[in-house]
Amino acid sequence: MSTEATLQTAQALLAPWTKGARAPEPDRLDVLIDAADLTAAVQTLHDARWGYLAAITALDYLGKTASFAQDARWQALMASGRVPADGAPLEALYFFAAGRAIVTLRMLLPREGAAIASICGILPSASFFERELSEMFGITVTETPDPNHLFLPENWPAGVHPLRKDFAPGRQ
Amino acid sequence: MENETREKFIIPIGPQHPALKEPGHFEFSVDGETVTGATVRLGYVHRGIEKAAEERNWVQDLYLLERICGICSHAHALAYSLGVEKLAGVTAPPRAQAIRQLVAELERVHSHLLWLGVSAHEAGFDTLFMFSWRDRETIMDVLEGLTGNRVNYSVNVLGGVKADIDDARADAIRRGIDFLEERTQHYLKIATSDETFLRRTRGVGYTSREQAEELGLVGPTARAANVARDVRVDVPYAAYTDFPVQMTLDTRGDLEARFVVRIRELFESYRVVRQILDRLPAGELTARMPRRIKEGETVSRIEAPRGELFYFIKSNGSDKPERIKVRTPSICNFAVVTGTAKGHQLADMPMILAGMDPCFSCNDR
Amino acid sequence: MATILGKKWDEALEQVKTWARVNSPWAIHFNSGSCNGCDIEILATVTPRYDLERFGVKLQGSPRHADILICTGPVTLQARDRLKRVYEQMPEPKFVVAVGSCAISGGVFQGCYGVVGHIDQVIPVDAYIPGCPPRPEAIIDGLVKLLGSLQAKGEATAGEARHDSATAHS
Numbered sequence: 001m002s003t004e005a006t007l008q009t010a011q012a013l014l015a016p017w018t019k020g021a022r023a024p025e026p027d028r029l030d031v032l033i034d035a036a037d038l039t040a041a042v043q044t045l046h047d048a049r050w051g052y053l054a055a056i057t058a059l060d061y062l063g064k065t066a067s068f069a070q071d072a073r074w075q076a077l078m079a080s081g082r083v084p085a086d087g088a089p090l091e092a093l094y095f096f097a098a099g100r101a102i103v104t105l106r107m108l109l110p111r112e113g114a115a116i117a118s119i120c121g122i123l124p125s126a127s128f129f130e131r132e133l134s135e136m137f138g139i140t141v142t143e144t145p146d147p148n149h150l151f152l153p154e155n156w157p158a159g160v161h162p163l164r165k166d167f168a169p170g171r172q
Numbered sequence: 173m174e175n176e177t178r179e180k181f182i183i184p185i186g187p188q189h190p191a192l193k194e195p196g197h198f199e200f201s202v203d204g205e206t207v208t209g210a211t212v213r214l215g216y217v218h219r220g221i222e223k224a225a226e227e228r229n230w231v232q233d234l235y236l237l238e239r240i241c242g243i244c245s246h247a248h249a250l251a252y253s254l255g256v257e258k259l260a261g262v263t264a265p266p267r268a269q270a271i272r273q274l275v276a277e278l279e280r281v282h283s284h285l286l287w288l289g290v291s292a293h294e295a296g297f298d299t300l301f302m303f304s305w306r307d308r309e310t311i312m313d314v315l316e317g318l319t320g321n322r323v324n325y326s327v328n329v330l331g332g333v334k335a336d337i338d339d340a341r342a343d344a345i346r347r348g349i350d351f352l353e354e355r356t357q358h359y360l361k362i363a364t365s366d367e368t369f370l371r372r373t374r375g376v377g378y379t380s381r382e383q384a385e386e387l388g389l390v391g392p393t394a395r396a397a398n399v400a401r402d403v404r405v406d407v408p409y410a411a412y413t414d415f416p417v418q419m420t421l422d423t424r425g426d427l428e429a430r431f432v433v434r435i436r437e438l439f440e441s442y443r444v445v446r447q448i449l450d451r452l453p454a455g456e457l458t459a460r461m462p463r464r465i466k467e468g469e470t471v472s473r474i475e476a477p478r479g480e481l482f483y484f485i486k487s488n489g490s491d492k493p494e495r496i497k498v499r500t501p502s503i504c505n506f507a508v509v510t511g512t513a514k515g516h517q518l519a520d521m522p523m524i525l526a527g528m529d530p531c532f533s534c535n536d537r
Numbered sequence: 538m539a540t541i542l543g544k545k546w547d548e549a550l551e552q553v554k555t556w557a558r559v560n561s562p563w564a565i566h567f568n569s570g571s572c573n574g575c576d577i578e579i580l581a582t583v584t585p586r587y588d589l590e591r592f593g594v595k596l597q598g599s600p601r602h603a604d605i606l607i608c609t610g611p612v613t614l615q616a617r618d619r620l621k622r623v624y625e626q627m628p629e630p631k632f633v634v635a636v637g638s639c640a641i642s643g644g645v646f647q648g649c650y651g652v653v654g655h656i657d658q659v660i661p662v663d664a665y666i667p668g669c670p671p672r673p674e675a676i677i678d679g680l681v682k683l684l685g686s687l688q689a690k691g692e693a694t695a696g697e698a699r700h701d702s703a704t705a706h707s
């Protein structure tokens with residue numbers, strides 16, 4: 001199957017949850033979805049045996065709220081009243097790869113109380129990625145089998161998340 | 173009483189373990205000698221490189237990211253350079269790409285030989301450890317001659333490479349490869365016919381193809397279970413389109429297969445190294461790179477010695493990256509230990525661990 | 538008389554200990570956050586081309602049997618206490634070698650949030666071997682220099698002991 005066809009398959013599979021889609025690069029497809037639909041979307045990809053989970057990460061948009069003015073997910077988030085007017089969102093990224101093709105599921109999350117459902121029930125191998133996501137970005141992964149720190153020490157201060165933009169490492 | 177005899181024990185291994193040269197912590201719960209579960213604790217060498225990368229400029233990051241791992245430093249530098257070049261819309265010249273691939277394959281040789289020695293040591297086969305490390309010095313000399321350093325070669329720059337190859341150098345590399353090819357025949361023979369060695373590997377740590385896919389394994393560990401996944405073949409980068417490699421697969425999925433796949437991959441590396449030397453494109457070594465990188469996001473994937481290395485790079489248009497995410501192969505492959513430990517003998521665990529060729533410093537970053 | 542014999546005995550024992558330590562020191566390697574680069578070069582020193590064991594140096598696993606602690610890498614948050622503990626578990630006299638730029642200064646990882654500093658901010662260091670990573674030859678050279686200084690020190694202490702017994706006698 002050609003890369004385009006592979007991407008089209010994914011696009012069709014994910015259509016029920018798609019809030020927006022774009023192709024940032026020739027072999028890639030970004031699918032914007034609501035965080036609540038994550039497990040359903042992953043289940044669909046998994047059932048269709050579309051690719052494998054390549055990585056999970058997130059982005060922090062502190063100070064870059066303007067870029068979301070047009071984003072339906074952002075408007076929905078604002079409407080839900082969960083984001084303070086000046087607060088910037090986090091965006092969780094789930095990368096799936098099949099040959100050349102890469103599909104990224106992108107979900108906006110409020111900074112305060114960011115939470116996302118675990119996909120370990122579908123893909124057990126996501127456990128490490130989810131642990132990393134929650135400690136590095138402060139995104140709670142609900143029902144993840146092992147919520148402990150993966151990289152950070154046990155005595156790491158609660159509520160401090162190194163990869164958020166407002167964390168500045170203390171210089172030696 | 174009944175309860176007491178059925179009590180399970182937890183055996184912690186690490187973080188300071190004489191055989192594991194790196195700090196990682198495993199806990200195996202055992203019933204008698206049989207493992208019933210396994211967990212892993214990482215982070216002993218977590219330095220916070222992804223964060224630091226956001227605070228340094230694009231060029232400084234090259235040297236920082238290269239030092240994520242001293243064993244596959246070129247893999248990191250290459251994935252990063254290719255990604256940044258893609259964002260900037262720059263393509264490194266063909267000669268540079270060929271040299272990058274050449275160094276990547278030489279690095280694979282050094283890494284696989286290193287691994288062969290370490291896992292032979294785990295199996296109690298120290299003679300093989302000494303032999304393979306003695307032979308590995310040949311490749312270290314080749315790398316040093318080519319790049320000026322034995323480890324952390326720093327051969328990449330953004331937009332190309334620093335090191336060039338002349339005829340004398342090419343001959344030196346060929347001589348090294350010829351010697352190693354002969355030695356590798358010998359290793360293949362040991363890995364497939366040595367009675368004591370086979371007792372430690374044959375049928376041990378078996379993963380089926382379905383399991384391997386389910387666990388998300390990558391690299392030789394996956395290919396040993398017949399999962400056809402190799403970035404060099406699936407998504408050729410650098411010069412892999414001009415100098416393609418064959419994927420090495422094995423259907424057996426046990427430790428022996430992991431040995432055989434890695435050793436066979438060495439032959440493929442030797443072949444492609446010779447091919448590159450014979451047909452090295454002429455021309456420039458570097459292309460001009462801007463200091464600021466255009467806004468955008470990209471994914472850069474390459475096949476490191478241990479499997480798929482995944483970089484996600486986001487630029488905000490300044491001279492520093494907005495975010496760099498590094499997903500290393502080892503973190504995918506740990507599942508082979510935690511996922512398949514159940515039912516194995518405790519004494520087999522070090523070998524199963526060695527069989528996936530773990531790299532903790534890659535993992536922890 | 539007993540004290541004189543005691544002194545002589547101490548002196549002889551001291552000499553034997555120095556002789557043994559200088560001729561066959563046991564070393565333990567501790568990675569407190571390194572990139573592996575230094576570690577593989579240390580491992581390379583015990584393999585046939587470099588063969589560190591011809592100087593009697595043996596790499597082994599337990600801090601309780603070790604005379605020399607070979608450290609690599611910057612010190613990470615999670616490694617700091619372990620490094621201290623390994624150091625404390627070693628019997629006296631003990632010596633620490635910091636291998637690589639990271640161990641010496643934090644190297645390229647200075648300022649990372651996971652890094653608390655370099656080795657000599659946590660435990661005292663006797664010898665520094667610079668490089669990123671140092672070549673195996675450099676590591677061997679550093680260790681041999683350390684052994685040389687031990688020998689000198691050992692002779693000095695033995696000399697002192699002799700001097701003490703002389704004064705005690707008079």
Ligand code: SF4
Pocket residue numbers: 239242323324570571572573574575576609610611636637638639640644645668669670671
């Ligand atoms: S000094 Fe260099 S090779 Fe050694 S641990 Fe540090 S970065 Fe790695």
